[in-house]
Amino acid sequence: MTVTAARTELERTRFFIDGEWVMPRGSDTHVALEAATGTPLGTASLGTDADIDAAVHAAHRALEGPWGHTTAAERATVMRRFADALSARADETSTLVSRENGMPIALSNAFNGAAPAGLLRMYADLIETMPLEEARPSPSGATIVRREPVGVVGAITPWNYPQVLAMMKIAPALAAGCTVVLKPSPETALDGYILGDAAIEAGLPPGVLNIVLAGREAGAALVSHPLVDKIAFTGSTAAGRLIGAECGRLIRRCTLELGGKSAAIVLDDTDIATFVAGLGDASFQNNGQTCTVQSRILAPRSRYAEVVDAVAHFARDMIVGDPLDPAVTCGPMASQAQLERVLGYIDAGKRSSARLVAGGARPAALSRGWFVEPTVFADVDNSERIAQEEIFGPVVTITPYDGDDEAVRLANDSEYGLGGSVWTSDEERGLAVARRIRTGTIGVNYYLQDLGAPFGGMKSSGLGRELGPEALDNYLEYKSIYASADQLHR
Structure with missing residues (x-):
């Protein structure tokens, strides 16, 4: 300007x-x-x-x-x-x-x-x-x-x-x-x-x-x-x-x-409490304005409803407000243009076959600033725009899968390869899945960047x-x- x-x-x-x-x-x-x-x-x-x-x-x-x-x-x-x-x-x-x-x-x-x-x-x-x-x-x-x-x-x-x-x-x-x-x-x-x-x-x-x-x-x-x-x-x-x-x-x-459009793979033996405890860093860090966020959550059909419910509750419980308040877990978007971009993707999600289970609008109580509610779409086909394009806001999608092989296929079905996570009660199983994902970084039961290890992406990342x-x-x-x-x- x-x-x-x-x-x-x-x-x-x-x-x-x-x-x-x-x-x-x-x-x-x-x-x-x-x-x-x-x-x-x-x-x-x-x-x-x-x-x-x-x-x-x-x-x-x-x-x-x-x-x-x-x-x-x-x-x-x-x-x-x-x-x-x-x-x-x-x-x-x-x-x-x-x-x-x-x-x-x-x-x-x-x-x-x-x-x-x-x-x-x-x-x-x-x-x-x-x-x-x-x-x-x-x-x-x-x-x-x-x-x-x-x-x-x-x-x-x-x-x-x-x-x-x-x-x-x-x-x-x-x-x-x-x-x-x-x-x-x-x-x-x-x-x-x-x-x-x-x-x-x-x-x-x-x-x-x-x-x-x-x-x-x-x-x-x-x-x-x-x-x-x-x-x-x-x-x-x-x-x-x-x-x-x-x-x-x-x-x-x-x-x-x-850029990135990373996947969080929730395996069928996951401890949901561990997964929820890591969601803030893995999928919503910095109000979603992070290139590594795992904004695509892949959930096993056998536990699909449980995962959807847990993610939706997490998003609804996030505290949206002044980023200088230590209690706040989701601040505003960085600019008016970024807010409009995120809202545009939310509108695209509403027009798709996906199901909105949390958020989806600007917070009614915040009349100033560039705030948007943490938003969760369930039943998302991996080919949809909201599952393929980088949104760069607090918007996640949840997609069902059957078996580890399909989870790996869906995780790799992206032009990007920057971050990722695998959630499981069996770390060796999680590591075996993590090794199959074409991405530059991936965590097992958490995602936190290590400044002492190499960081970067594969494919278009x-x-x-x-x-x-x-x-x-x-x-x-x-x-x-x-x-x-x-x-x-x-």
Whole structure:
């Protein structure tokens, strides 16, 4: 949204480029609205191609200059200072993100407050213990296998988990010796500035991290900039296809963490209490605005009515309201556009052969903000839109099945493969089913992301992996240096 003037609580009209807050090259601004009220929260400038160009050149200079010549230990020291600066701001950050996108505050404390600093410390530790050169015997003497930074990284992040998704790219990139241009989403226009403030306090060298808030056109300029060596993107599959095509044309490295439509398989021996206890994290996390939510619940016909009743009761018992209230378990959608998208899918479900068993409307008691009731459709054919397309809201479907083989077939009957879960009283049986699902992550009797393990998708859910030690490979190039056998003894 472009405005000429607005009085808002937060004014963030500069970009973090080359270690400083600088004036934008353009004049467009974006008024951020609070998700729970729809009222103005802050104003931020929107970047242009020229702002992106300035940020990329700053990152390139830093790569060619001091940062490109640091040791792993030196980078780790800076990263730990960065982590400390973010930890000192954790409460402020968590609260701001919840106001921006409606995330319940307890979840925001974990993913926007604590996790970014934790990732910086984890990758600082990893890079200090990773040998960057290794001499191997070869037929002609020795080969030195060397790890070098991939270069300038363009990081493009969405609005649903803005801080942790940004740091899932920034932390391994900095550890590897790369420099970064971060383009956050305008839907969470304000919290990215906290990263810049913390970077200054931590003493990151100029140009190592640059932050330009911008829309899609400037994002496209970042993807195609000739000085960018790699794109790290999290967002929709549709946008990921465009980015992947451009990176392919340019022979440019990319990692793409994209959409999902994951399945929760309830086996016939499931303890329903265990399943219900895990539903919040597995199927309704962050008001359903999570790419890994298991929004397709597959239930055995022998216990179908029991599962439908349990899920419907869970949804009706969720507390919808102000995300800053610790008692609230479902906050608002992040924007008016997202609310309309979710309501559109609910309408599609009502027009289908599915049976609405919970929710299905806006809460009558909440006249402001972008709230929607947690919604459950039963008797859903897996071919229906609400079972195949990513809704990104608190809407789940329940589909019956006969036998484990049909459950696996239905779970895999999706263009996506990002998350999933299996619920059973027999963990070995659950693991056997989990191994048959084509998905990047899956839980047995719970679903909680492990920041120390690789994360990413199969099929249309993306390319590459983030998190865990494996993520460092995304930001490293391998060089083989052929040398004499003397190198084996050094």
